[in-house]
Amino acid sequence: SQELEQSPQSLIVQEGKNLTINCTSSKTLYGLYWYKQKYGEGLIFLMMLQKGGEEKSHEKITAKLDEKKQQSSLHITASQPSHAGIYLCGADSTGNQFYFGTGTSLTVIP
């Protein structure tokens, strides 16, 4: 069964607003990945975090991994319609199995 929980499940924001998506694991993470997907397309890799406290940015998207390596947040600054889609976190939680979160559907209203 899934070991990653994402919140919120869906999000509707006005263009220009900031937003945060969270990904929480019930087990120790050995690597945390963030992906973006538009329905019917393949996943787009955004970034990977491996160390507690690590923070990475890609354009207006910033992801952080907390010190206990069991939670990550994805923050989008000044959202744009191009940011719309489903955001997925993925993790190798045991070194032997890869899981995805349940996804967060983001809608950005112009």
Next chain:
Amino acid sequence: DGGITQSPKYLFRKEGQNVTLSCEQNLNHDAMYWYRQDPGQGLRLIYYSQIVNDFQKGDIAEGYSVSREKKESFPLTVTSAQKNPTAFYLCASADWSNTEAFFGQGTRLTVV
């Protein structure tokens, strides 16, 4: 170039027919996965395989079957027992030593 390939990109089948989706990788990855996505939802795991000739059911395996006769290939058969087969199917492979996963471009299956 190494990669993972799914085919076909679009597939149409009549209700009641079995259909097989192809997934091939030349990345020498041990683990391969099949996921299903429905509009507005996250991915759900159908089957996964961590080694040749072995595979495990995921969360929604009913109505699906797989085989892993070769390391490079992990075909998924959507059987007539699957009640709602119309969906987007995504294949992935992973190499645990690099803690990295790669994804195919997906197959959109429509059953009419």
